[in-house]
Amino acid sequence: MKVLGSIKTIDEVGRVVIPKELRLKAGLVARTDVEVYAEKDRIILRRYRPGCAFCGSPENLVQWRDNYICRSCVEELKSENPGTPAQSVD
């Protein structure tokens, strides 16, 4: 089997040390939030960047309670809900 990187051992509580050169290349300094997820037979780890709760865009975000929403979706929501109670659709 061809080895593409260094071999690391996961400890008893699931931790593994990411080689410094890989951390630096990815901009992962101490206390950086990371997102971890599975994709087929791989575990993906990447720097966490908040995205719009509706479309996922990382651009032009505004925070609303515990979520981020992009200005485009905010405008779309405003146009669909112009500040009046919901109207029934007959």
Ligand SMILES: [Zn+2]
């Ligand atoms: Zn959006």
